[in-house]
Amino acid sequence: MPEHAYLAAVRESYDTVAADYAAKVSTPDGLDPLSRAMLAAFAETVRTADRGPLADLGCGPGYVTAHLAALGVPAYGVDVSPRMVELAREAHPHLRFTVGSMTALDIADGELGGALAYYSTHHTPPELLPVVFAEVHRVLAPGGHLMLAGWAGDDEHVHPEHAYGGHPVSYGLHLLPAPRIAALIEEAGLTVTARLVQEPGAGAKRPVATFLAEKPERP
Structure with missing residues (x-):
């Protein structure tokens, strides 16, 4: 299957900023209490359901992957950036990290x-x-769970010129309203079971939307 064009820009940009990203981005211990609580709830849900391992899709340097593993979940990481995967392997040699894209998972x-x-x-x-959510639906076992978290917006398309460490980057940011994200998850055949929207504050410039979803046991 041909690679989607935007992935090359994302891969190149994150390969470029990887070391600065790993040095500057917060580990889970430095997150706000609500974000930590959502990760802990997700880990407990996946661990209790016991339907298979957990894949951290877009794992970066592996900080969240390692956090989930420490919470007792058999977790591994996938990232489109080979340099990010190298850093994750160096920092967490006991865990598995692979290069891959969410649009065509090798799972x-x-x-x-x-x-x-x-x-x-x-x-x-x-x-x-x-395409991404259809892949998530495909790789999840019946009764498996998704957690998605990220910035929300009002159909904004942002083009940052520089990122971590002041490096030039060529990717874009697509910031969608939380209800639209939830609708896309549901259209892929997953059931949204919880959602949390954190308004800007405490240093955050944009709303953050977090969703928990489940793949139904039966179609």
């Missing part, structure tokens, strides 16, 4: 008990989000 049908997309879907053009 078998029904293999996962959980899928996490943590600030990793906002580079995806809105017209391709159904």
Whole structure:
């Protein structure tokens, strides 16, 4: 299957900023209490359901992957940036990290008990989000769970010129309203079971939307 064009820009940009990103981005211990609580609730849900491992899709340097593993979930990471995967492997040699894209996951049908997309879907053009969510639906086992968290907006398309460390980047940010994100998740055949929208504040410039969803046991 041909690669979607935007992925090359995302891969190149994150390969470029990877070291600065890893140095500057907050680990889960530095997140706000609500964000930590949502991750903990998701980990407990996946662990209790016991339907298979959890894939952290867009794992970056692996901080959240390692956090979930420490909470007792069999977790591994996937990222489109080879340099990010290298850094994750160096920092967490006991965990598995692979290079891959959310639009075409190298994961078998029904293999996962959980899928996490943590600030990793906002580079995806809105017209391709159904492809991403269809892949998540495909790889989740019946009764498996998704957690998606990231910035929300009012159909904004932002083009930052520079990112972590002042490096030039070529990716875009697609910021959708929370109800539209929820609708796209549901259209993929997943059931949204919880949602949380955190308004800007405490240093956050944009709303943050978090969704928990489940793949039904039966179609």
